[in-house]
Amino acid sequence: MFILMKSKVLSSIYTLPFLIGMMIFSSFSDGIAQQNWNTSTEKEERPLFTEHFTPQEFAERRNDVYEAIGSDAFAIVQGAPMPMGFQFFRQNNEFYYLSGIESPYAYMILDGKSGSATVYLQDQNERREYGEGKMLSYQDAELVKELSGIDDVKHITELEEDIECLNSGSNYSFVYTHLSPYENLGVTRSIANRTLTDRESDPFDERPGRHQEFINHLEELTGNLEMENLDPITDEMRKIKSPAEIELITISSDLQAEAIMESIRSTEVGIKAYEMEAIARYIYWKNGIEGEGYYALTHIGPDAYMNHYHGSERPGRDGDMILMDYGPVYNYYTSDMARMWPVNGTFNPVQRELYGFYLEWYETILNNIEIGLTPQEIMQNALAEFDSVFAEMEFSKELYRQAAEDFINSYRDRAQNPGMGLGHGVGLAVHDVGDYSTPVEPGMVFVIEPQFRVPEENIYVRLEDMIVVTEEGVEIITDHVPRDIEGIEALMREEGMLQKFDIKLE
Known part of the structure; x- marks a missing residue:
């Protein structure tokens, strides 16, 4: 603010109208200096992990899976892909229920022998994050473990090798996965099955679908193991709400x-x-x-x-x-x-x-x-x-x-x-x-x-x-x-x- 000074020279120069005008201008200038384009220069990032469930609750769900499949089995869960077009990514219900992680193209292995979970994630997509906001990726491995309680995070390229290792030893007899199509926003299991049945009638569309391709490939990688359906286990868990x-x-x-x-x-x-x-x-x-x-x-x-x-x-x-x-x-x-x-x-x-x-x-x-x-x-x-x-x-x-x-x-x-x-x-x-x-x-x-x-x-x-x-x-x-x-x-x-x-x- 403008400061009044007790001086004969100043008092002779700065008349009362002049001083009042200077004070008003100074206040106005201070107001301009304090204003910005927005109220803050900090960007608001959406939460990277759900705020509605604790990591402990997801861990308890995974523990129930370990107990159900037994120590001679492991389970693998496939996450949702990035949707085509201008649509928000949403994790499928099954992957979200067991991890809370909302990253596209994620996979998770639940090891019944060690009672541990490993999530496989893609690399960070810096270009997408620049325009759409951050999503958890392999580069955030430590953060993912901290937020979700997952035991380990690996790069997606390590998934096949890890499955082959689990298949080659004598420690496991069974591999579990969801054999029914995955649910998502507005997609129940019955609707997903109906859609797949309808598509079979199209002579120009013989694709088995992403989920079936995953099952087919998993069968090739786990030829020494017996494949079991994870659906009945997680279905029964989901029936009782927390x-x-x-x-x-x-x-x-x-x-x-x-x-x-x-x-x-x-x-x-x-x-x-x-x-x-x-x-x-x-x-x-x-x-x-x-x-x-x-x-x-x-x-x-x-x-x-x-x-x-x-x-x-x-x-x-x-x-x-x-x-x-x-x-x-x-x-x-x-x-x-x-x-x-x-x-x-x-x-x-x-x-x-x-x-x-x-x-x-x-x-x-x-x-x-x-x-x-x-x-x-x-x-x-x-x-x-x-x-x-x-x-x-x-x-x-x-x-x-x-x-x-x-x-x-x-x-x-x-x-x-x-x-x-x-x-x-x-x-x-x-x-x-x-x-x-x-x-x-x-x-x-x-x-x-x-x-x-x-x-x-x-x-x-x-x-x-x-x-x-x-x-x-x-x-x-x-x-x-x-x-x-x-x-x-x-x-x-x-x-x-x-x-x-x-x-x-x-």
């Missing part, structure tokens, strides 16, 4: 719940599926998701009968029902829930009749889920409770009564089949791996989604909720989204996003 996993699943479920409730509020005659999907996407991306667990299933009217139909431009008409099922992926974990509601905001008599019947059965199943019970015991208990209620129900058409009886009888059949579950698991994949026909136990996360149809009128009714089992009991973490008729109609009377921010190109 508290950290449940926390991420709960966040994902909360986002889906908010997206569906906001879509219900915004619904009015004339609405289209893509408008509701836009609402959901805004809520999802506003809260930091990485993508969607599956394409949006937003059905209007009879389109719902095709339960995985998508991409419709049919406007919602007065008297139509809407079904929405569309879940995000938050830090690798997804959710899965569905709701139905009337376009005009009020259930008509037929909608009340059929939805009311369905809801009564749906709630009966939910209320009978208990730790320690098998799906068959749960269904048997629900049927015993529901039969007297169903006997008193009235239907406006014999067609509807017969459809309802067929629906309930399908559960009588399932209640006698020990191989049937209540629904499917949810976690890293929307149709998560693992056997859910076993008794309910803490750590399970699954959904129920009974599907009621009246084929003659293309009527389809389905709800879906996320169920988390902990030591404290069974919790429906999407229970705050209304299922009852009164609750849905009340929510529809509230103002929605489309009414608040109706931005359309004319």
